[in-house]
Amino acid sequence: MNTSQRAGCYGPFGGRFVAETLVPALDELSRAFDSIVRGAPFQSEWRALLATYVGRPTPLFEARNLARAIDPGGTTLGRLWLKREDLCHTGAHKINNALGQVLLAKKMGKTRIIAETGAGQHGVATATACALFGLPCEVYMGSEDVRRQAPNVGRMKLLGAQVRPVESGSRTLKDAMNEAMRDWVTNVATTYYCIGSAAGPHPYPELVATLQAIIGEEARAQILAAQGVLPDAVVACVGGGSNAIGLFRGFMKDDSVALYGVEAAGDGVATGRHAATLGAGRVGVLHGAKSYVLCDDGGQIQEAHSISAGLDYPGVGPEHSWLRETGRATYLSATDDDALAAVALVARTEGILPALETAHAFARVGDVARAVGAKRDGPASVVLGLSGRGDKDLATLLARLGVETAS
Numbered sequence: 001m002n003t004s005q006r007a008g009c010y011g012p013f014g015g016r017f018v019a020e021t022l023v024p025a026l027d028e029l030s031r032a033f034d035s036i037v038r039g040a041p042f043q044s045e046w047r048a049l050l051a052t053y054v055g056r057p058t059p060l061f062e063a064r065n066l067a068r069a070i071d072p073g074g075t076t077l078g079r080l081w082l083k084r085e086d087l088c089h090t091g092a093h094k095i096n097n098a099l100g101q102v103l104l105a106k107k108m109g110k111t112r113i114i115a116e117t118g119a120g121q122h123g124v125a126t127a128t129a130c131a132l133f134g135l136p137c138e139v140y141m142g143s144e145d146v147r148r149q150a151p152n153v154g155r156m157k158l159l160g161a162q163v164r165p166v167e168s169g170s171r172t173l174k175d176a177m178n179e180a181m182r183d184w185v186t187n188v189a190t191t192y193y194c195i196g197s198a199a200g201p202h203p204y205p206e207l208v209a210t211l212q213a214i215i216g217e218e219a220r221a222q223i224l225a226a227q228g229v230l231p232d233a234v235v236a237c238v239g240g241g242s243n244a245i246g247l248f249r250g251f252m253k254d255d256s257v258a259l260y261g262v263e264a265a266g267d268g269v270a271t272g273r274h275a276a277t278l279g280a281g282r283v284g285v286l287h288g289a290k291s292y293v294l295c296d297d298g299g300q301i302q303e304a305h306s307i308s309a310g311l312d313y314p315g316v317g318p319e320h321s322w323l324r325e326t327g328r329a330t331y332l333s334a335t336d337d338d339a340l341a342a343v344a345l346v347a348r349t350e351g352i353l354p355a356l357e358t359a360h361a362f363a364r365v366g367d368v369a370r371a372v373g374a375k376r377d378g379p380a381s382v383v384l385g386l387s388g389r390g391d392k393d394l395a396t397l398l399a400r401l402g403v404e405t406a407s
């Protein structure tokens, strides 16, 4: 790793563990990030699109019914606020990042966009942004995911993108990301690689976090307007970590605000079939960055398991590894069954059908309130990042919750 890239490090994590051929492209991207993304013209154009196209600012909603269902006495969970990223165009926070990166690509003069996708959510967001900006889009997707996520494959195609099935490895997200990087090495002069989470080699984790920081920026202003004081904790689900880091960024310097991330425990961490990278992984290198990963004793990356395709990733963004190491953030996990129960509860109490990813955060919000409430000796107020809506998960939800649809 080039040690002059300290800016791309979060303590001992992050960096650029990539083939030499990619270094000039990552340097070009770093320069464009500093000169374009941080500049006023980009910011005003991007923010105008967030307002008129994405539907920002997203609301901050107080979930009174759910708070009472979780803590009937109101002794630990005082107020629960939901940051409604599910109301974004395309149904999740991913559009904030995709729109920003594709706008950057356009300003860099790139003529072709590639992306990787697991469940297809980032692929749909990127295809959407490419349609808006009139750029061709190719999305790498493991063939196993192509099979499992047929509706999103159809959406991407309707939006004009080409979907490239990947047959290597476990034919899932990590293999799609490998393939996208391979394409980028070969076509780097014309091609922009739009990464879907706060992961990958420097400067991607910082670029994605900067774009998703709009979530925390809005949430901080909204909660101060709504209750006059900062929350005691914020909580979000963690796959690669982009929606969580976006929310955390708004409160990072507020020492009184505890930061909680919730990973996917799949069938249970003890079963080995999970995606709890920070909870049960070890330090390694995946997709160009040093971070916690799920790997075996020989360092081989292991497959992750989760009912939610968006959390089913054996790595995590490097900043989360550092936040865990320094103790600034705390990471919990929730199983598939916990997440399913949480979807059912949120749907019935608040009339909101959350994504299965988001449901992992809902599943632990009572524990978060107990932990921070105990310290402050009174009921806590908590902001939860509602990263996306559950329509995409309908087939899984109906099957796993045993809902009859025939009359």
Ligand SMILES: *Cc1c(COP(=O)(O)O)cnc(C)c1O
Pocket (backbone or CB within 6 Å): 092, 093, 094, 121, 122, 196, 197, 198, 237, 238, 239, 240, 241, 242, 243, 244, 310, 311, 355, 357, 358, 387, 388, 389
């Ligand atoms: C993709 C996705 C996630 C996980 O990605 P992060 O980068 O960890 O945010 C979480 N929630 C939803 C709704 C998603 O689509």
